[in-house]
Amino acid sequence: xxxxxxxxxxxxxxxESTGGEWIDSTSPATEETLGRVPAGTAEDVNRAVAxxxxxxxxxxxxxxxxxxxxxxxxxxxxxxxxxxxxQLEASDSGxxxxxxxxxxxxxxxxxEYYAGLATEMKGDTVPATPNGIHMTLREPYGxxxxxxxxxxxxxFATANLAAPLVAGNTVVLKSPETSPLSATIVGELxxxxxxxxxxNIVSGYGLPVGDTIARHPLVRRIGFTGSIGTGLAIQRAAAxxxxxxxxxxxxxxxxxxxxxxxxxxxxxxxxxxxxxxxxAGQSCGSTSRILVHESLYDRAVEMAKAKVEKIRVGSxxxxxxxxxxxxxxxxxxxxxxxxxxxRQEGAKLVTGGNRPAGTDFKKGYWLQPTIFADVTPNHRxxxxxxxxxxxxxxxxxxxxxxxxxANDSRYALTASVxxxxxxxxxxxxxxxxxxxxxxxGAKMHxxxxxxxGVKDSGLGNEESLEELxxxxxxxxxxxxxx
Numbered sequence: 001x002x003x004x005x006x007x008x009x010x011x012x013x014x015x016e017s018t019g020g021e022w023i024d025s026t027s028p029a030t031e032e033t034l035g036r037v038p039a040g041t042a043e044d045v046n047r048a049v050a051x052x053x054x055x056x057x058x059x060x061x062x063x064x065x066x067x068x069x070x071x072x073x074x075x076x077x078x079x080x081x082x083x084x085x086x087q088l089e090a091s092d093s094g095x096x097x098x099x100x101x102x103x104x105x106x107x108x109x110x111x112e113y114y115a116g117l118a119t120e121m122k123g124d125t126v127p128a129t130p131n132g133i134h135m136t137l138r139e140p141y142g143x144x145x146x147x148x149x150x151x152x153x154x155x156f157a158t159a160n161l162a163a164p165l166v167a168g169n170t171v172v173l174k175s176p177e178t179s180p181l182s183a184t185i186v187g188e189l190x191x192x193x194x195x196x197x198x199x200n201i202v203s204g205y206g207l208p209v210g211d212t213i214a215r216h217p218l219v220r221r222i223g224f225t226g227s228i229g230t231g232l233a234i235q236r237a238a239a240x241x242x243x244x245x246x247x248x249x250x251x252x253x254x255x256x257x258x259x260x261x262x263x264x265x266x267x268x269x270x271x272x273x274x275x276x277x278x279x280a281g282q283s284c285g286s287t288s289r290i291l292v293h294e295s296l297y298d299r300a301v302e303m304a305k306a307k308v309e310k311i312r313v314g315s316x317x318x319x320x321x322x323x324x325x326x327x328x329x330x331x332x333x334x335x336x337x338x339x340x341x342x343r344q345e346g347a348k349l350v351t352g353g354n355r356p357a358g359t360d361f362k363k364g365y366w367l368q369p370t371i372f373a374d375v376t377p378n379h380r381x382x383x384x385x386x387x388x389x390x391x392x393x394x395x396x397x398x399x400x401x402x403x404x405x406a407n408d409s410r411y412a413l414t415a416s417v418x419x420x421x422x423x424x425x426x427x428x429x430x431x432x433x434x435x436x437x438x439x440x441g442a443k444m445h446x447x448x449x450x451x452x453g454v455k456d457s458g459l460g461n462e463e464s465l466e467e468l469x470x471x472x473x474x475x476x477x478x479x480x481x482x
Contacts, residue, residue: 009201017038025037044204059165060168071114071115084185085182092181094326095324113447137474137475139473141472143221144223145173145222146172147225149176150176161173161190175202183201186201187199217241221471222244227251228251250458251387252288252411253288254415256289259421280325281386283387288390292395301350308351313369315360326365335387335388335390338384347382351368371391375392375393402428412455414434416442417429434453436452447464448464451464
Protein backbone atom coordinates (compact mmCIF):
# COMPACT_ATOMS: atom_id res chain seq x y z
CA UNK A 1 0.00 0.00 0.00
CA UNK A 2 1.47 3.39 -1.04
CA UNK A 3 1.34 6.64 0.91
CA UNK A 4 -1.40 7.82 -1.45
CA UNK A 5 -3.66 4.84 -0.77
CA UNK A 6 -6.91 5.53 1.05
CA UNK A 7 -9.36 2.99 2.40
CA UNK A 8 -13.10 2.42 2.55
CA UNK A 9 -15.29 1.95 5.63
CA UNK A 10 -16.97 -1.37 6.34
CA UNK A 11 -18.27 -2.39 9.78
CA UNK A 12 -16.33 0.30 11.63
CA UNK A 13 -12.94 -0.40 10.02
CA UNK A 14 -11.04 1.21 7.15
CA UNK A 15 -10.32 -1.67 4.78
CA GLU A 16 -9.02 -2.59 1.32
CA SER A 17 -11.11 -4.35 -1.29
CA THR A 18 -11.45 -8.12 -1.16
CA GLY A 19 -10.44 -8.12 -4.83
CA GLY A 20 -7.15 -6.35 -4.13
CA GLU A 21 -7.70 -3.88 -6.99
CA TRP A 22 -7.45 -0.09 -6.85
CA ILE A 23 -8.83 2.97 -8.65
CA ASP A 24 -6.36 5.77 -9.32
CA SER A 25 -7.74 9.28 -8.82
CA THR A 26 -6.36 11.84 -11.25
CA SER A 27 -6.18 15.61 -10.88
CA PRO A 28 -8.45 17.07 -13.57
CA ALA A 29 -6.22 20.16 -13.65
CA THR A 30 -2.86 18.44 -14.21
CA GLU A 31 -3.69 14.79 -15.04
CA GLU A 32 -1.33 13.74 -12.22
CA THR A 33 -2.28 10.85 -9.96
CA LEU A 34 -3.39 12.16 -6.58
CA GLY A 35 -4.05 8.89 -4.83
CA ARG A 36 -6.02 5.70 -5.04
CA VAL A 37 -9.02 4.04 -3.41
CA PRO A 38 -10.10 0.41 -3.31
CA ALA A 39 -12.02 -0.92 -6.31
CA GLY A 40 -14.84 -2.47 -4.34
CA THR A 41 -16.44 -5.77 -5.28
CA ALA A 42 -19.87 -7.32 -4.91
CA GLU A 43 -18.45 -9.20 -1.92
CA ASP A 44 -17.47 -5.89 -0.32
CA VAL A 45 -21.01 -4.57 -0.79
CA ASN A 46 -22.46 -7.74 0.71
CA ARG A 47 -20.16 -7.35 3.74
CA ALA A 48 -21.23 -3.71 4.09
CA VAL A 49 -24.93 -4.53 3.87
CA ALA A 50 -24.54 -7.34 6.41
CA UNK A 51 -22.80 -4.94 8.80
CA UNK A 52 -25.50 -2.32 8.29
CA UNK A 53 -28.28 -4.86 8.85
CA UNK A 54 -26.61 -6.07 12.04
CA UNK A 55 -26.18 -2.52 13.39
CA UNK A 56 -29.62 -1.22 12.46
CA UNK A 57 -31.70 -2.57 15.38
CA UNK A 58 -29.27 -1.06 17.88
CA UNK A 59 -29.14 2.25 15.99
CA UNK A 60 -32.92 2.61 15.70
CA UNK A 61 -33.30 1.70 19.38
CA UNK A 62 -31.33 4.81 20.36
CA UNK A 63 -33.45 7.81 21.19
CA UNK A 64 -33.69 10.57 18.63
CA UNK A 65 -31.66 12.71 21.06
CA UNK A 66 -28.81 10.21 21.13
CA UNK A 67 -28.79 9.88 17.34
CA UNK A 68 -28.99 13.64 16.99
CA UNK A 69 -26.07 14.25 19.33
CA UNK A 70 -23.87 11.89 17.32
CA UNK A 71 -24.78 13.70 14.11
CA UNK A 72 -23.94 17.02 15.72
CA UNK A 73 -20.52 15.59 16.58
CA UNK A 74 -20.07 14.75 12.91
CA UNK A 75 -20.94 18.33 12.01
CA UNK A 76 -18.32 19.62 14.42
CA UNK A 77 -15.70 17.21 13.12
CA UNK A 78 -16.30 18.43 9.56
CA UNK A 79 -15.71 22.01 10.67
CA UNK A 80 -12.47 21.02 12.41
CA UNK A 81 -11.08 19.40 9.24
CA UNK A 82 -12.59 21.89 6.81
CA UNK A 83 -9.28 23.27 5.46
CA UNK A 84 -7.92 19.77 4.78
CA UNK A 85 -11.15 18.65 3.12
CA UNK A 86 -11.34 21.71 0.86
CA GLN A 87 -7.76 21.21 -0.32
CA LEU A 88 -8.36 17.55 -1.15
CA GLU A 89 -11.76 18.20 -2.72
CA ALA A 90 -10.49 20.98 -5.01
CA SER A 91 -7.54 18.87 -6.15
CA ASP A 92 -9.63 15.78 -6.80
CA SER A 93 -12.83 17.24 -8.28
CA GLY A 94 -11.63 20.40 -10.05
CA UNK A 95 -14.14 22.55 -8.15
CA UNK A 96 -12.64 25.90 -7.16
CA UNK A 97 -11.46 26.04 -3.56
CA UNK A 98 -13.05 29.46 -3.13
CA UNK A 99 -16.48 27.92 -3.79
CA UNK A 100 -16.11 25.04 -1.37
CA UNK A 101 -16.98 26.91 1.81
CA UNK A 102 -20.60 26.56 0.71
CA UNK A 103 -20.24 22.81 0.33
CA UNK A 104 -18.59 22.54 3.76
CA UNK A 105 -21.37 24.57 5.42
CA UNK A 106 -24.05 22.48 3.75
CA UNK A 107 -22.37 19.25 4.81
CA UNK A 108 -22.25 20.19 8.49
CA UNK A 109 -25.52 22.14 8.54
CA UNK A 110 -27.48 19.17 7.17
CA UNK A 111 -26.50 17.01 10.13
CA GLU A 112 -27.62 19.72 12.55
CA TYR A 113 -30.81 20.53 10.65
CA TYR A 114 -32.05 16.94 10.53
CA ALA A 115 -30.98 16.29 14.13
CA GLY A 116 -33.24 19.18 15.14
CA LEU A 117 -36.06 18.02 12.86
CA ALA A 118 -36.25 14.54 14.37
CA THR A 119 -39.24 15.29 16.60
CA GLU A 120 -41.35 15.95 13.49
CA MET A 121 -41.36 12.23 12.61
CA LYS A 122 -44.88 12.08 13.93
CA GLY A 123 -47.75 9.73 13.37
CA ASP A 124 -51.47 10.51 13.39
CA THR A 125 -54.50 9.46 15.38
CA VAL A 126 -57.62 8.86 13.31
CA PRO A 127 -61.18 8.86 14.77
CA ALA A 128 -62.18 5.72 12.89
CA THR A 129 -64.41 4.07 15.52
CA PRO A 130 -65.96 5.14 18.84
CA ASN A 131 -64.47 2.21 20.78
CA GLY A 132 -60.95 2.14 19.40
CA ILE A 133 -57.71 4.01 19.01
CA HIS A 134 -56.42 4.10 15.45
CA MET A 135 -52.97 5.57 14.93
CA THR A 136 -49.95 5.53 12.67
CA LEU A 137 -46.30 5.08 13.55
CA ARG A 138 -43.23 6.03 11.53
CA GLU A 139 -40.54 3.38 11.32
CA PRO A 140 -37.19 3.22 9.49
CA TYR A 141 -36.78 1.08 6.39
CA GLY A 142 -33.67 -0.64 7.75
CA UNK A 143 -30.70 -0.50 5.38
CA UNK A 144 -30.53 2.44 2.97
CA UNK A 145 -28.35 2.60 -0.15
CA UNK A 146 -27.00 5.99 -1.24
CA UNK A 147 -25.08 6.51 -4.51
CA UNK A 148 -23.11 9.76 -4.79
CA UNK A 149 -22.14 11.75 -7.95
CA UNK A 150 -18.79 13.32 -8.82
CA UNK A 151 -19.70 17.01 -8.89
CA UNK A 152 -20.05 17.72 -5.13
CA UNK A 153 -18.54 14.52 -3.73
CA UNK A 154 -17.94 15.50 -0.10
CA UNK A 155 -21.11 17.52 0.30
CA PHE A 156 -23.29 14.78 -1.16
CA ALA A 157 -21.50 12.01 0.78
CA THR A 158 -22.28 13.79 4.05
CA ALA A 159 -25.60 15.54 3.41
CA ASN A 160 -27.04 12.32 1.97
CA LEU A 161 -26.41 10.54 5.28
CA ALA A 162 -28.28 12.95 7.54
CA ALA A 163 -31.96 12.18 6.88
CA PRO A 164 -31.70 8.36 6.75
CA LEU A 165 -29.58 8.26 9.92
CA VAL A 166 -31.87 10.52 11.92
CA ALA A 167 -34.82 8.36 10.83
CA GLY A 168 -33.12 5.29 12.35
CA ASN A 169 -31.74 3.64 9.22
CA THR A 170 -28.21 2.46 8.62
CA VAL A 171 -26.49 3.31 5.34
CA VAL A 172 -24.30 1.77 2.65
CA LEU A 173 -22.93 4.57 0.48
CA LYS A 174 -21.07 4.33 -2.83
CA SER A 175 -18.56 7.11 -3.54
CA PRO A 176 -17.96 8.42 -7.11
CA GLU A 177 -15.15 6.74 -9.03
CA THR A 178 -13.78 9.94 -10.63
CA SER A 179 -13.51 12.05 -7.46
CA PRO A 180 -13.48 9.53 -4.61
CA LEU A 181 -10.87 10.84 -2.20
CA SER A 182 -12.90 13.12 0.09
CA ALA A 183 -15.39 10.32 0.82
CA THR A 184 -12.57 8.50 2.58
CA ILE A 185 -12.48 11.36 5.10
CA VAL A 186 -16.22 10.88 5.61
CA GLY A 187 -15.39 7.25 6.36
CA GLU A 188 -12.78 8.25 8.93
CA LEU A 189 -15.18 10.63 10.67
CA UNK A 190 -17.94 8.01 10.80
CA UNK A 191 -15.50 5.39 12.07
CA UNK A 192 -14.45 7.66 14.92
CA UNK A 193 -17.91 8.91 15.94
CA UNK A 194 -20.62 6.40 15.01
CA UNK A 195 -21.11 2.78 16.16
CA UNK A 196 -19.63 0.17 13.77
CA UNK A 197 -21.84 -0.67 10.80
CA UNK A 198 -24.10 2.37 11.03
CA UNK A 199 -22.39 3.93 8.02
CA ASN A 200 -20.45 1.93 5.45
CA ILE A 201 -18.74 3.56 2.46
CA VAL A 202 -17.72 1.39 -0.49
CA SER A 203 -15.62 2.90 -3.28
CA GLY A 204 -15.69 1.43 -6.77
CA TYR A 205 -17.37 1.40 -10.16
CA GLY A 206 -21.05 1.32 -11.00
CA LEU A 207 -20.54 -2.31 -11.90
CA PRO A 208 -20.26 -4.09 -9.55
CA VAL A 209 -20.65 -1.74 -6.55
CA GLY A 210 -23.63 0.43 -7.50
CA ASP A 211 -25.46 -2.43 -9.18
CA THR A 212 -25.01 -4.72 -6.17
CA ILE A 213 -26.34 -2.04 -3.81
CA ALA A 214 -29.38 -1.52 -6.03
CA ARG A 215 -30.11 -5.25 -6.28
CA HIS A 216 -29.41 -6.31 -2.69
CA PRO A 217 -32.66 -7.64 -1.19
CA LEU A 218 -31.91 -6.14 2.24
CA VAL A 219 -31.59 -2.62 0.78
CA ARG A 220 -35.22 -1.54 0.64
CA ARG A 221 -34.66 2.22 0.32
CA ILE A 222 -32.29 3.79 -2.25
CA GLY A 223 -31.35 7.40 -2.89
CA PHE A 224 -29.42 8.36 -6.02
CA THR A 225 -28.09 11.62 -7.44
CA GLY A 226 -26.78 11.59 -11.01
CA SER A 227 -27.78 11.08 -14.62
CA ILE A 228 -31.12 9.97 -16.02
CA GLY A 229 -29.54 6.90 -17.63
CA THR A 230 -28.08 5.67 -14.36
CA GLY A 231 -31.30 6.48 -12.52
CA LEU A 232 -33.25 4.31 -14.94
CA ALA A 233 -30.69 1.52 -14.56
CA ILE A 234 -31.04 1.65 -10.77
CA GLN A 235 -34.82 1.43 -11.03
CA ARG A 236 -34.57 -1.62 -13.30
CA ALA A 237 -31.95 -3.38 -11.17
CA ALA A 238 -33.79 -2.73 -7.91
CA ALA A 239 -37.08 -3.99 -9.31
CA UNK A 240 -35.55 -7.35 -10.18
CA UNK A 241 -35.03 -8.33 -6.54
CA UNK A 242 -37.65 -6.59 -4.40
CA UNK A 243 -40.21 -3.80 -4.19
CA UNK A 244 -38.17 -0.78 -3.11
CA UNK A 245 -38.65 2.90 -2.39
CA UNK A 246 -36.32 4.87 -4.66
CA UNK A 247 -35.71 8.62 -4.75
CA UNK A 248 -33.85 10.14 -7.69
CA UNK A 249 -32.29 13.58 -8.06
CA UNK A 250 -31.34 13.60 -11.73
CA UNK A 251 -30.33 16.06 -14.43
CA UNK A 252 -31.70 19.37 -15.61
CA UNK A 253 -31.92 21.49 -18.75
CA UNK A 254 -33.02 24.43 -16.70
CA UNK A 255 -34.63 27.45 -18.40
CA UNK A 256 -34.16 31.02 -17.21
CA UNK A 257 -36.87 33.13 -18.87
CA UNK A 258 -36.19 36.85 -19.33
CA UNK A 259 -39.37 38.79 -20.09
CA UNK A 260 -39.61 42.20 -21.71
CA UNK A 261 -40.50 43.64 -18.28
CA UNK A 262 -37.38 42.18 -16.63
CA UNK A 263 -34.49 43.98 -14.98
CA UNK A 264 -32.05 42.82 -17.64
CA UNK A 265 -28.87 43.43 -15.67
CA UNK A 266 -30.20 41.45 -12.70
CA UNK A 267 -31.37 38.66 -15.00
CA UNK A 268 -28.00 38.30 -16.76
CA UNK A 269 -26.12 38.37 -13.47
CA UNK A 270 -28.43 35.67 -12.13
CA UNK A 271 -28.03 33.55 -15.26
CA UNK A 272 -24.25 33.54 -14.85
CA UNK A 273 -24.45 32.95 -11.10
CA UNK A 274 -26.95 30.16 -11.71
CA UNK A 275 -24.74 28.54 -14.35
CA UNK A 276 -22.39 27.38 -11.56
CA UNK A 277 -19.15 28.24 -13.34
CA UNK A 278 -17.24 27.59 -10.09
CA UNK A 279 -18.13 23.94 -10.72
CA ALA A 280 -17.49 24.30 -14.48
CA GLY A 281 -21.24 24.11 -15.02
CA GLN A 282 -21.30 20.59 -13.60
CA SER A 283 -24.46 20.96 -11.57
CA CYS A 284 -27.94 19.60 -12.15
CA GLY A 285 -29.45 23.00 -11.35
CA SER A 286 -27.34 25.05 -13.78
CA THR A 287 -29.25 27.69 -15.76
CA SER A 288 -28.09 26.42 -19.14
CA ARG A 289 -31.04 27.63 -21.29
CA ILE A 290 -31.53 31.40 -21.35
CA LEU A 291 -34.88 32.24 -22.99
CA VAL A 292 -34.96 35.95 -23.82
CA HIS A 293 -37.78 38.09 -25.20
CA GLU A 294 -36.92 39.33 -28.67
CA SER A 295 -36.90 42.98 -27.54
CA LEU A 296 -33.99 42.31 -25.16
CA TYR A 297 -32.29 39.44 -26.97
CA ASP A 298 -29.31 41.14 -28.64
CA ARG A 299 -28.49 43.20 -25.56
CA ALA A 300 -28.76 40.13 -23.34
CA VAL A 301 -26.31 38.11 -25.46
CA GLU A 302 -23.78 40.96 -25.53
CA MET A 303 -24.05 41.55 -21.79
CA ALA A 304 -23.59 37.86 -21.04
CA LYS A 305 -20.62 37.66 -23.42
CA ALA A 306 -18.87 40.57 -21.69
CA LYS A 307 -19.40 39.07 -18.24
CA VAL A 308 -18.51 35.48 -19.15
CA GLU A 309 -15.28 36.53 -20.82
CA LYS A 310 -14.16 38.05 -17.49
CA ILE A 311 -14.48 34.73 -15.63
CA ARG A 312 -11.03 33.78 -14.39
CA VAL A 313 -10.22 30.20 -15.36
CA GLY A 314 -7.35 28.69 -13.40
CA SER A 315 -6.07 26.20 -10.87
CA UNK A 316 -8.83 25.00 -8.56
CA UNK A 317 -6.40 25.53 -5.66
CA UNK A 318 -6.01 29.25 -6.45
CA UNK A 319 -8.37 31.38 -4.34
CA UNK A 320 -8.65 33.79 -7.28
CA UNK A 321 -9.90 31.18 -9.74
CA UNK A 322 -13.56 31.43 -10.67
CA UNK A 323 -13.68 28.24 -12.76
CA UNK A 324 -11.57 25.11 -12.84
CA UNK A 325 -11.42 22.12 -15.20
CA UNK A 326 -14.04 19.55 -16.02
CA UNK A 327 -13.99 16.53 -13.75
CA UNK A 328 -12.52 13.74 -15.88
CA UNK A 329 -11.17 12.85 -19.32
CA UNK A 330 -14.33 11.01 -20.31
CA UNK A 331 -16.59 13.83 -19.22
CA UNK A 332 -14.39 16.40 -20.97
CA UNK A 333 -14.75 14.51 -24.25
CA UNK A 334 -18.51 14.32 -23.79
CA UNK A 335 -18.87 18.08 -23.19
CA UNK A 336 -16.58 18.92 -26.10
CA UNK A 337 -18.73 16.65 -28.25
CA UNK A 338 -21.78 18.77 -27.40
CA UNK A 339 -19.89 21.93 -28.36
CA UNK A 340 -18.82 20.49 -31.70
CA UNK A 341 -22.32 19.23 -32.47
CA UNK A 342 -23.75 22.68 -31.73
CA ARG A 343 -21.34 24.19 -34.22
CA GLN A 344 -22.23 21.64 -36.87
CA GLU A 345 -25.97 22.13 -36.34
CA GLY A 346 -25.72 25.88 -36.89
CA ALA A 347 -25.88 27.39 -33.42
CA LYS A 348 -23.87 30.62 -33.24
CA LEU A 349 -20.73 30.39 -31.07
CA VAL A 350 -20.55 33.74 -29.26
CA THR A 351 -17.56 33.06 -27.04
CA GLY A 352 -15.46 30.18 -25.71
CA GLY A 353 -15.73 26.66 -27.05
CA ASN A 354 -12.02 25.88 -26.88
CA ARG A 355 -9.23 25.03 -24.49
CA PRO A 356 -7.89 28.20 -22.81
CA ALA A 357 -4.59 29.51 -24.16
CA GLY A 358 -1.37 29.26 -22.16
CA THR A 359 1.04 26.70 -20.78
CA ASP A 360 -1.05 26.22 -17.62
CA PHE A 361 -3.74 24.57 -19.72
CA LYS A 362 -1.66 22.18 -21.83
CA LYS A 363 -2.68 19.31 -19.58
CA GLY A 364 -5.95 18.81 -17.81
CA TYR A 365 -9.59 18.90 -18.85
CA TRP A 366 -10.05 22.60 -19.55
CA LEU A 367 -12.78 24.31 -21.53
CA GLN A 368 -13.45 28.03 -21.78
CA PRO A 369 -16.77 29.36 -20.49
CA THR A 370 -18.95 29.08 -23.60
CA ILE A 371 -22.04 30.81 -24.98
CA PHE A 372 -24.11 29.79 -28.00
CA ALA A 373 -26.77 32.10 -29.46
CA ASP A 374 -29.57 31.55 -31.97
CA VAL A 375 -30.21 28.16 -30.38
CA THR A 376 -33.55 26.48 -31.07
CA PRO A 377 -35.27 23.51 -29.45
CA ASN A 378 -34.30 21.53 -32.56
CA HIS A 379 -30.61 21.86 -31.71
CA ARG A 380 -29.23 19.09 -29.58
CA UNK A 381 -27.60 21.68 -27.31
CA UNK A 382 -31.03 23.21 -26.75
CA UNK A 383 -32.50 19.92 -25.54
CA UNK A 384 -29.85 17.73 -23.89
CA UNK A 385 -28.04 18.34 -20.63
CA UNK A 386 -24.42 19.29 -21.34
CA UNK A 387 -23.28 19.33 -17.69
CA UNK A 388 -20.50 21.73 -18.54
CA UNK A 389 -19.82 25.50 -18.76
CA UNK A 390 -22.05 26.05 -21.79
CA UNK A 391 -24.99 28.50 -21.97
CA UNK A 392 -27.54 28.52 -24.78
CA UNK A 393 -29.52 31.67 -25.68
CA UNK A 394 -32.96 31.19 -27.23
CA UNK A 395 -35.25 33.96 -28.57
CA UNK A 396 -39.03 34.10 -28.04
CA UNK A 397 -41.91 36.47 -28.96
CA UNK A 398 -44.95 35.58 -26.86
CA UNK A 399 -45.45 34.23 -23.35
CA UNK A 400 -47.09 31.13 -24.78
CA UNK A 401 -44.02 30.49 -26.92
CA UNK A 402 -41.66 30.95 -23.95
CA UNK A 403 -43.66 28.51 -21.82
CA UNK A 404 -43.78 25.97 -24.67
CA UNK A 405 -40.01 26.17 -25.20
CA ALA A 406 -39.33 25.90 -21.46
CA ASN A 407 -41.52 22.79 -21.23
CA ASP A 408 -40.20 21.16 -24.41
CA SER A 409 -37.77 18.95 -22.50
CA ARG A 410 -37.70 15.63 -20.73
CA TYR A 411 -36.03 17.49 -17.84
CA ALA A 412 -37.95 19.53 -15.26
CA LEU A 413 -35.72 20.29 -12.30
CA THR A 414 -35.48 24.08 -11.87
CA ALA A 415 -36.64 27.17 -13.73
CA SER A 416 -36.30 30.93 -13.29
CA VAL A 417 -38.54 33.75 -14.48
CA UNK A 418 -37.49 37.40 -14.57
CA UNK A 419 -40.22 40.01 -14.85
CA UNK A 420 -41.29 43.09 -12.89
CA UNK A 421 -44.87 42.24 -13.90
CA UNK A 422 -45.87 39.97 -11.01
CA UNK A 423 -48.91 38.58 -12.82
CA UNK A 424 -46.76 37.56 -15.79
CA UNK A 425 -44.09 36.10 -13.51
CA UNK A 426 -46.54 34.06 -11.43
CA UNK A 427 -48.42 32.82 -14.49
CA UNK A 428 -45.17 31.49 -15.94
CA UNK A 429 -44.08 30.07 -12.57
CA UNK A 430 -47.32 28.06 -12.42
CA UNK A 431 -47.23 26.84 -16.01
CA UNK A 432 -43.56 25.92 -16.43
CA UNK A 433 -42.83 22.28 -15.60
CA UNK A 434 -40.24 22.25 -12.81
CA UNK A 435 -39.81 21.03 -9.28
CA UNK A 436 -38.33 24.38 -8.24
CA UNK A 437 -39.15 27.80 -9.74
CA UNK A 438 -37.37 31.04 -8.83
CA UNK A 439 -38.92 34.42 -9.61
CA UNK A 440 -36.38 37.21 -10.14
CA GLY A 441 -33.61 34.97 -8.87
CA ALA A 442 -31.76 31.74 -9.64
CA LYS A 443 -30.09 28.81 -7.91
CA MET A 444 -32.01 29.18 -4.68
CA HIS A 445 -31.56 26.48 -2.05
CA UNK A 446 -32.93 27.07 1.42
CA UNK A 447 -32.77 24.36 4.07
CA UNK A 448 -36.36 23.53 4.88
CA UNK A 449 -37.62 24.16 1.33
CA UNK A 450 -38.08 21.01 -0.78
CA UNK A 451 -35.64 20.54 -3.65
CA UNK A 452 -36.30 17.99 -6.38
CA GLY A 453 -37.39 17.53 -9.96
CA VAL A 454 -40.36 16.22 -11.89
CA LYS A 455 -40.66 14.41 -15.24
CA ASP A 456 -37.29 12.73 -15.93
CA SER A 457 -35.46 15.00 -13.49
CA GLY A 458 -36.36 12.83 -10.58
CA LEU A 459 -38.61 11.49 -7.85
CA GLY A 460 -38.92 12.90 -4.36
CA ASN A 461 -37.60 15.99 -2.58
CA GLU A 462 -34.55 16.69 -0.46
CA GLU A 463 -33.39 19.36 2.02
CA SER A 464 -36.70 19.38 3.89
CA LEU A 465 -39.06 17.54 6.21
CA GLU A 466 -40.30 15.67 3.16
CA GLU A 467 -36.87 14.07 2.75
CA LEU A 468 -36.73 12.99 6.38
CA UNK A 469 -40.20 11.42 6.26
CA UNK A 470 -39.30 9.63 3.01
CA UNK A 471 -36.81 7.54 4.99
CA UNK A 472 -39.62 6.23 7.17
CA UNK A 473 -42.54 3.97 6.34
CA UNK A 474 -45.97 4.23 7.89
CA UNK A 475 -47.45 1.50 10.07
CA UNK A 476 -51.15 1.61 10.98
CA UNK A 477 -52.04 0.37 14.50
CA UNK A 478 -55.64 -0.38 15.55
CA UNK A 479 -56.45 -0.81 19.24
CA UNK A 480 -60.02 -1.91 19.99
CA UNK A 481 -61.42 -1.45 23.52
CA UNK A 482 -64.51 -2.95 25.16
